Amino acid sequence: MDTMEGLSRSHYCGEVTEAEKGKEVILCGWVERRRDHGGLIFIDLRDRTGVIQVVASPDYEEQSFKKAEQVRTEYVLAIRGEVRMRDEATVNQKMPTGTIEVRCDEMRILNSSKTPPFYIEDNVDVDESIRLKYRYLDLRRPEMQKNLIMRHRVKHAMREFLDKNGFFEIETPELCKSTPEGARDYLVPSRVNPGKFYALPQSPQLFKQLLMISGMDRYFQIARCFRDEDLRADRQPEFTQLDMEMSFMSQEQILQLTEQLMHYIFEEVLGHDIQLPIQRITWDYAMKYYGSDKPDLRFDMKFTDITELVRGTEFKVFRSVIEKGGQVKAINVKGYSQIPRRELDGLVEYVGHYGAKGLAWICFTPDGIKSQVMKFLGEDTIQAIGTACGSETGDLVLMIADKPAVVAAALGELRKEMARRTHLIDENKFAFTWVLDFPMFEYNEEEKRYVAMHHPFTAPRDEDLDKLETDPGHVYAKAYDLVLNGVELGGGSLRIYQQDIQQRVFKAIGLTPEDANEKFGFLLRAFEYGAPPHGGLAFGLDRMIMLMLKRKSIRDVIAFPKTQNAIDQMSEAPGEVAVKQLRELHIHVDAEDKNLVKK
Known part of the structure; x- marks a missing residue:
């Protein structure tokens, strides 16, 4: 195969314009299609920016023409040639580069390709399992690349807005203590601490509260989170969220700043103007009139x-x-x-x-x-x-x-x-609403106890504090969710920042002082050293981009997603591990389960 030696790409395929007429360009990309017209061979060359037509002929350069006869779909090429206008009869108005073409003066075949298992084109009719198995090919399709580019732009807009508003991006640990009060944790065995396990974070909740106690009063993180739960179209075992926390701000101030953030993102990325303020309804109102705490108000x-x-x-x-x-x-x-x-x-x-x-x-x-x-x-x-x-x-x-x-x-x-x-x-409509004043607790029939509707660090409304011990079912929280088109984008709350109230909430969900200290002792101790009033929220990045792109599944906006069985069909994860690895981690597998590990 040829190399790039002596060639340096000058332009992306989709960015060549009529302004380059008569100029020499060097392009790199994949063969989308090849058409042999006898003395002329037309190649549509594709990269992440688009497609441009390349014309090879023995009249231009014979060696390159012979190479053009060899190439097939998805071959990787480097092309050097002159940009020229197409004949009027051959102009393709459906292509952004449809008025121009590149005369092939030099072609290098950088790599060949087997015939792909499906066409590399938009709206391809192929089973999703095949797309996921060959995800690297699926991601070559323009619509999938558009999705990932949109994801990048949304994250960039988030960082830009938050930086301008005094937030600091701070990473929190991904090897944490297991605190099973919500979905199941993914556990990670510790080799150097036999019999003990880390948990992958379901969210950075406790760490961001500790950052507020540390004085870093405006924090954000585009965080990876992990939950071992049953999956749906809008769920993944690992997902990305925008996590935010703020000190010395009222609920109203947090909601207003968040609305401005949403307005900035949608305007920067989509050119869409969200009308502010976003309407607000209570949880009681939503359940009374829509039967859902995430109503579709389109x-x-x-x-x-x-x-x-x-x-x-x-x-x-x-x-x-x-x-x-x-x-x-x-x-x-x-x-x-x-x-x-x-x-x-x-x-x-x-x-x-x-x-x-x-x-x-x-x-x-x-x-x-x-x-x-x-x-x-x-x-x-x-x-x-x-x-x-x-x-x-x-x-x-x-x-x-x-x-x-x-x-x-x-x-x-x-x-x-x-x-x-x-x-x-109206599929083109974005209908936002805040849902406020959630119940603090909900009764779990299986466990015969109250559990936190959001999480146990959410602050109860001041007027409901006296009900924590006597009537927890009628305690409302200073909690808020942002809903878009019937999907919960995310939410948050004002947090508890006094140790005595936190202990009372733990008691309401059935945690003894000993249990609370074992699971959350580090947080309770931190409350003894001047915790400020604080609150925050988190948004599911995958869901937001899915809605912005009007896709039906978050798998379409994640580079390498899992299936609904939490399997990566491309890399075949999760997979077996060797017995030696388990021994190093001090993990014993029962005899009847030995078929689950490698020899």
């Missing part, structure tokens, strides 16, 4: 609570649910009263996936009211439901009766599904 369709309207009816399903402390809520789907019965039956099955035992419906058609519960509720009640829901002729009302949690989950998902079916969602 469309309306709020819940209507019709429990009192149907409390005294003869419909046993509604009456039984209400008597057991449940509720009945409805959504109004505008202009969808002519829904086919088969589709209605499918909706019953749909909500069943989210725990609902049934679905009632009312169609306010031009030909009159149709409902499978008309005879149980009576026309007056049906009309009252329609009035409460703001229904008009042509609308469809869908109702679910169950425990509040089931109604929230099932009707919330149904709301989004009906918005999709009725084309209410």
Whole structure:
């Protein structure tokens, strides 16, 4: 193969313009396609900036023409030649470089390539597992390179804004103490401390609080975090977040600064103007009207609570649910009263996936009211439901009766599904909202105790402090999440900074003083040395870029992601390890598990 000796790239392929007409350029890249027209060979040469056409002919340089006859798709080339205008009949308006071409005066074949397992082009129709196995080829595709370039620009904008606003970027440890109060930790055995383990950080939470105590009062980090949890389209076992913490700032100041950060990022990277201030709703409001603490506000369709309207009816399903402390809520789907019965039956099955035992419906058609519960509720009640829901002729009302949690989950998902079916969602819209005042705790039925809804370092509202011991289920936190298009971008809170309050919160989630000291003693000791009021938040970088690019999966915006089984199909991680390695780490594998290790 040839080398680059004596050649130095002068331009990227996509950056050559008509201004270089008549000039010599040196280009490097991959063969996207090759077309042999007899005495002329056309090569589309690609690099990360785009594609340019190269023309080889024996009339220009015979040796290079012979090499051009040998090249195939994805060969790596270096080209030296003159930029010239294309003939008018051959101009390609679909290419940014479509008016020019490079006459090949010298070609060097830097490397050959096997035929790729899929075409290196956008919108390629190939199974994702193949794309992930050959990720280095998948990343050659222009849309994937665009995604990674966008990721770089977002991170650059973050650093630029935060630097201008007095923040310092500080790294925190990735080998930490295990504090299993949330998702499962990834554990790392310590060779030099037999029988002991580090944990990879689920977040830098405790360290950034310690940085506030140290006096570094505006910290940020684009941090790698690790959680051993079941995966979904927007989850990975390792992920990246923008982590921030600030001292001596009120919640209002933190929210305003964060809004300015979001505005700066979206304007710098996308040229999109986020309208400030971002709207704010409470957690109670979000759950009452949308059934979710991350509501998609690109469309309306709020819940209507019709429990009192149907409390005294003869419909046993509604009456039984209400008597057991449940509720009945409805959504109004505008202009969808002519829904086919088969589709209605499918909706019953749909909500069943989210725990609902049934679905009632009312169609306010031009030909009159149709409902499978008309005879149980009576026309007056049906009309009252329609009035409460703001229904008009042509609308469809869908109702679910169950425990509040089931109604929230099932009707919330149904709301989004009906918005999709009725084309209410503007895919080009960015609908931000803050969700404030989260409950401090939620009850874990399996463990029979309260657990922190966010984490146990979140400060309770001042007016709820006296409920920590007596009524933890009604304590609200100084917590906030930023939601975009129904996806939680991230969130945070004001933190506890007094040792006595932190101890009371630990007690509320069932940690004894001994347990608390064992897990978080270093933090509690730090509180004894003048901890300032502080708060912060963290944003999932992967999710944010996924939404900015309008992708469906964060795997499309991560260079080397894992599958939903936490497997890297390219490198085949996780993999077996040798027995010798385990012995060095003082790890013993049971006899029946010995097939999991190498000999």
